[in-house]
Amino acid sequence: ALYRSPSQTIEHNEDRARFEHDALDEMLGGGLRVGSSTLLLGATGTGKALTGLSFLATALRRHEPAMYAGFYESAPRVLASAEGIGLRLRGPVDAGLLHLDWQAPVEMSLDVWGHRLLDAVRQRRPTRLFIDGFNALRDSAAYPKRLAGFLTALLNELRAQGVTTLISA
Numbered sequence: 001a002l003y004r005s006p007s008q009t010i011e012h013n014e015d016r017a018r019f020e021h022d023a024l025d026e027m028l029g030g031g032l033r034v035g036s037s038t039l040l041l042g043a044t045g046t047g048k049a050l051t052g053l054s055f056l057a058t059a060l061r062r063h064e065p066a067m068y069a070g071f072y073e074s075a076p077r078v079l080a081s082a083e084g085i086g087l088r089l090r091g092p093v094d095a096g097l098l099h100l101d102w103q104a105p106v107e108m109s110l111d112v113w114g115h116r117l118l119d120a121v122r123q124r125r126p127t128r129l130f131i132d133g134f135n136a137l138r139d140s141a142a143y144p145k146r147l148a149g150f151l152t153a154l155l156n157e158l159r160a161q162g163v164t165t166l167i168s169a
Contacts, residue, residue: 009160011035017128017164019051020058034127037155037165039134048168049073052130053082053089055166060092064127067099069117071108071136075100078132099124105136110147113140114154121161129158134169 016031025031032038032055042048049070056066068078075093078100082089092098099120103113121129131137141147158165 011162017055018058019055020061021054032164032166034164035159035162037158037167040166040168042168049078049081049132050085052132052166052168053078053087054085056098056128056130057082057087057089059126059128060089060097063097065097065099065124066092066128066130067101067120067124067126068130068132069101069103070130070132071103071105072133074102078102099126103136105133105140108136108140110137110140110142110150113137114150118154118157118161121158121163125161126163129163129165131165131167134167 013034015034016025016029017034018025018031019028040048040051053068056068059066070078073081079090079093089098093100101117101120137151138144138147141150155165
């Protein structure tokens with residue numbers, strides 16, 4: 001209810017958040033629109049998490065803060081997966097440029113998680129956020145009919161904060 005309306009005016013932005021992968025950026029019209037929210041769908045093992053980590057790594061190469069919020073892989077496993085494809089994320093984590101948040105999706109309150117995420121966004125000011133695991137959010141909804149409203153409020157507030165969000169499902 002606190003975010004029924006975004007905390008500030010959402011600015012229209014034509015800029016693009018690139019992946020720095022020419023074919024993907026071309027397919028996306030130059031990248032994701034800055035401040036947008038994008039759902040990345042695919043079966044288990046198809047590379048959604050690695051695509052999301054690559055999205056964050058692009059911001060880190062530009063010295064922009066970024067955040068990862070996941071439900072299935074702990075921070076050490078996320079870093080190991082990234083290392084496996086040549087993404088060196090340990091340094092940015094140690095430097096405070098990349099924040100990794102892991103929440104086991106067990107008896108999770110969407111509202112508590114959402115407030116914690118938004119508090120971290122306000123504190124760390126990331127330009128990009130990767131939420132790895134929409135299914136955990138969906139499955140954690142005590143009242144499934146409320147999920148759409150929750151996500152609308154959350155994503156609008158992230159947009160108001162200037163965060164470009166990628167979500168895997």
